[in-house]
Amino acid sequence: MTIPNDPPQSGSAPVSLELVEQMTLLEKASLMSGANFWNTKPIARLGVPSIMLTDGPHGLRKQGGAADHLGLNASIPATSFPTASHLANSWDVRLLERVGAALGAEAAAEQVSVLLGPGLNIKRNPLGGRNFEYYSEDPLLSGKLAAAFIRGIQSHGVAASVKHFAVNSQETHRMSIDEIVDERALHEIYLEGFRIAITEGRAWTVMSSYNRVNGTYANENEPLMLDVLRRRWGFDGLVVTDWGGNNDRVAGLRAGNALEMPSTDGVTDLEIVRAVEDGSLDEKILDERVREVLTLIERTRQKTSDVVDHDDAHELAIEAARQAIVLLSNPHGQLPFTEGSGRIAVIGDFAETARYQGAGSSLVNPTQVDDPLTALRATDLEIVGFAPGYTRRDSPSRLRRRRAVALASKADTVLLFVGLDESAEAEAVDRKHLALARNQLELAEELFALGKPVVVVVVGGAPVELPFADRAAAIVHAYLAGQGGGRAVADILTGAVNPSGKLAETYPIAYADVPSSADFGRTEATSEHRESIYVGYRYYDKVGAAVRYPFGHGLSYTSFEYTALTADTSHARLTVTNTGERAGAEIVQIYVEAPSAAVGVARAARELRGFAKVHLDPGASAQVTIDLAEHAFDAYDVETGAWRGVPGRYRVLAGASSRDIRLDAPVDSEGTPWSARADALPHYVSGHVADVDSAEFAALLGRELPSPNWPRGGTLTRSDIIAQTAGRGGFASVLHGLITTTSALLMRVGRPHASNNVKFVLDMPFRSIPRLTGGKFDEAMLDGFLLMVNGRFWRGAANLTRAALRRNRTVT
Incomplete structure (x- = not known):
């Protein structure tokens, strides 16, 4: 079989037509x-x-054995x-x-x-x-x-x-x-x-x-x-x-x-x-x-097949983790730790048992795992001890808390690891809240009450509420750093590596501040994106809302100065200087701010249009040229169904975050003025999209809104999902109860991955059962099952049994 390695694009000359014809x-x-x-x-x-x-x-x-797409069964290292x-x-x-x-x-x-x-x-x-x-x-x-x-x-x-x-x-x-x-x-x-x-x-x-x-x-x-x-x-x-x-x-x-x-x-x-x-x-x-x-x-078919050196891959995993850990706060220079930092108590279960990945289809069987505690003990720091401080899934842990506080009282500095456990982030389930576990918060309160510096390391794949942020001596977000994350965290804390990561998402103060917080994950049939283009920093910066940490934020153990910004419609150029005493890397972010009259219906205060990471020795400078995005001065025109230039005088901004703007330069962009529908869409003009009602959202869409709820009563079909069996009575309610009870029991016995995977079943359409079982539960069996959940239990059970027997005879 011969097929060109770089085939023509869809719609041009056919590929391997002769083979297809055979x-x-x-x-x-x-x-x-x-x-x-x-x-x-x-x-x-x-x-x-x-x-x-x-x-x-x-x-x-x-996977070498039983196959699944939810991380249930083991895979090769x-x-x-x-x-x-x-x-x-x-x-x-x-x-x-x-x-x-x-x-x-x-x-x-x-x-x-x-x-x-x-x-x-x-x-x-x-x-x-x-x-x-x-x-x-x-x-x-x-x-x-x-x-x-x-x-x-x-x-x-x-x-x-x-x-x-x-x-x-x-x-x-x-x-x-x-x-x-x-x-x-x-x-x-x-x-x-x-x-x-x-x-x-x-x-x-x-x-x-x-x-x-x-x-x-x-x-x-x-x-x-x-x-x-x-x-x-x-x-x-x-x-x-x-x-x-x-x-x-x-x-x-x-x-x-x-x-x-x-x-x-x-x-x-x-x-x-x-x-x-x-x-x-x-x-x-x-x-x-x-x-x-x-x-x-x-x-x-021409895959390379060299033997993989897993030790080299592990070193790359460590390097990747180092380059992306974010120093969120360090107001008094508590970090980096040095030999003179005194006695340090390491507290928090995540320090010893690393959380380094999520769950579901991305669950990897690692070749090895570095944990932070072991890596810290291998440094010259004076680690006076370790205490887990809490249990992983927010169960009561008073004894652990007391032991942790007792250890902290013997130290000069507390290094506290907190974060999201394995049950919080997984395929097929959304988080229920933005808070840390109660037992972690209670422990943190007691540690802060000691009056000692507390350095916090946050573990998890997304933001959490940090009510203690203003009292922390420093905060590091390790995210989910992979199997080499333990060593990477130790390197950042000790200054062996200068932190250079910056947030790729906004860190809100509280979940209520998020514009989609009122209904995210709470509806049945539809999810309405009423906030429109105002996602993340585009919303917070438009309305001037307070945030814990802005988009693009991240600190270093050195400092950087920006000078001499020039810009046109294609590029931005500036000079960046390391004004501190350590080598480091700065992520320069280029934002574009549109004229106030541009697209009167809605426009973010500023939008990221380019970026570059610059590595500099102490005192060194570099002239940086950053390409601007293809649509840097455009918006999408719904009337014509295409991107369109918006005319006016723009400001090109160079910043260390979306709210730490250091320089700006004017740039004139050509285009055709747009007509605005501002009178019908006031909240989209102002950016206060948390206040958008159904009528304004429908006006933006240009059509009526579909019902957000499932139909009540009636017959469940193949396209309906298993969660719709709730409250229907009979076998349907028994089925729903069995799934939810099993999920709860698995969580209680400490099997969060299995619990979430059982809960996943609720969101499956009935039509997916034959497909995800490889036809072992076939279409005829599904017809019988649907009769059972629709209140005709005995007839459905009989049909399902006959269909199963027919399939077994066919297979054998």
């Missing part, structure tokens, strides 16, 4: 779904091989690199490319053809349960980092899979939720990062998301998949469903989805065959999808 209709259809959980189907007579896809946003998760939420704080595209290349090398060595990552959905709300897998609240930063990561992975002949396309903004009801978002926010916020990642990274695959987007499942959304992804952006690769993410197989095929995963035991293949035979699907569309599968096979 296939039977059933063979073509067979390539449209998996052979099992992780592999595609081969066609032996034509020499078409099977290829493997597997999880890997921050580490290879290749692999390097657990820092998560995307951590790497993003480095703002370092070269580092991301190096980590991507290391992941690509490990995947190639294991003959994995597709690595399912990176994830780059926008962090709309800090409670998003999967935010640890995503880069930022800003699309430019997300897109640039993801593009570099993709280039690194694909340098080894392994395809990166950009996910989850698109608007996968929450985990609650993720397989059925309808994300309602206006067109301008869709393109400026939720699609722009994908555009940059795909066009600059040249990704070979894209994974469609489970959710609906404005009423249509993403996998079937032709405006997204065909008009935007392929025609506008020129994507010439393959679209794969998220696992179990197919709704209507033929509709997905028409919209550009080639591969459905995992195996459906041939059920949906036959749906494709029937659609071609009855004329409802043009076979030319199927042929195009087949060519996309063949192109992917050819692109990934």
Whole structure:
């Protein structure tokens, strides 16, 4: 089989037409779904091989035994690199490319053809349960980092899979939720990062998301998949469903989805065959999808296969962690610790038992793990002892607290580790609140009451409320730093490495300050993005809201001065000088501030339009030139359906964060004035989007809002989710109670991953059961099961039993 390594873009000359023409209709259809959980189907007579896809946003998760997509079963040992939420704080595209290349090398060595990552959905709300897998609240930063990561992975002949396309903004009801978002926010916020990642990274695959987007499942959304992804952006690769993410197989095929995963035991293949035979699907569309599968096979067949040095990979994991740890506060120079820092008490369970990754499909089996306590004890610091101080999942821990306070009383300085435990951040569940565990807060209060300096290290993939922030001697956010994070944290605390990470997301003071806090994750059928373009710093800076730490914030053990800024519509140039006594790195951020009259309906106060990381020795200066984003002076025009220049005099700003602006320069941009609808959209003009009501949001959308609630009563169908069995009585309520009780019991006995994975079942559509079981629970069995939950228990049970017996006879 010969397919060009760099095939033409979709819509141009066909690839490997002769091979496609040799296939039977059933063979073509067979390539449209998996052979099992992780592999595609081969066609032996034509020499078409099977290829493997597997999880890997921050580490290879290749399973050698029982397969799943939620981290239930063990995978082979692999390097657990820092998560995307951590790497993003480095703002370092070269580092991301190096980590991507290391992941690509490990995947190639294991003959994995597709690595399912990176994830780059926008962090709309800090409670998003999967935010640890995503880069930022800003699309430019997300897109640039993801593009570099993709280039690194694909340098080894392994395809990166950009996910989850698109608007996968929450985990609650993720397989059925309808994300309602206006067109301008869709393109400026939720699609722009994908555009940059795909066009600059040249990704070979894209994974469609489970959710609906404005009423249509993403996998079937032709405006997204065909008009935007392929025609506008020129994507010439393959679209794969998220696992179990197919709704209507033929509709997905028409919209550009080639591969459905995992195996459906041939059920949906036959749906494709029937659609071609009855004329409802043009076979030319199927042929195009087949060519996309063949192109992917050819692109990934030349994988490098060198033996991976896991020790070298571990050192890279440490370096990546070092470059992204964020020093949030250090008001009195308590850090770095030195030999003269006196006696230090290390307190907090996270110091000894490192939390270094999230949970779910990204759960990696690490080759080794460095914990902070061991790394600190290997330094010259005087560590007087360690006390865990609290239990991991917020159960009462008075004895541990007393012992920790007693230890702290013997020390000169307290080093306190706090953070989010394993149950808090995982695929398929959103966080319930922004607070730290009660037992951690109680411990912190007692330690601060001692009157000694308390240095706090925060662990977790997202912001938390920090009510003690003003009393802390210093605060370091370690995020989820991967298997080498323990050594990296010790290096930052001791000054062996000068911190240079900066926040890729805003740190609110309290959850109520978040504009989407009122209804995020609390609705049933829809999730309304009433805040529109005002996500993260675009909101806080527009309305002047107080924040704990602004977007782009991060401190160093040295200082930097910015001078001589000049700018035009393409570049910004300035000089950066290290005015301190230590070598360090500064992340220079370029924002663009629009004229007040530009797009009167809505405009953020300022938007990130470029960045660069500059390494400088003490006293050294560097002249830095930063490219401005493609749409630096544009906004998305809903009327014309395209990006459009907005005229006026702009301010180009150079800053150390979105609120630490050091320099500005005027730049005139051309364009055609826009007409404004400000009278109908007052809160979008002012930015006070937390006050937007249904009428104003409907006016922004230009249509009536769909109901946010599930229909009450009636018959549950295949498209409904299992959570809708609640309160229906009979077997339906028994089923719902069994799932929720099992989840609660697993959490109580200390198995948070299993608990969350059981809870995941509630958000599954009934149609996904046959698909995620590889057809072992087939369509006929599902029909019987639906009768049972719809109040016809005995008839449904009989039908299910007969269907199961028929299937067993067929299999045997």
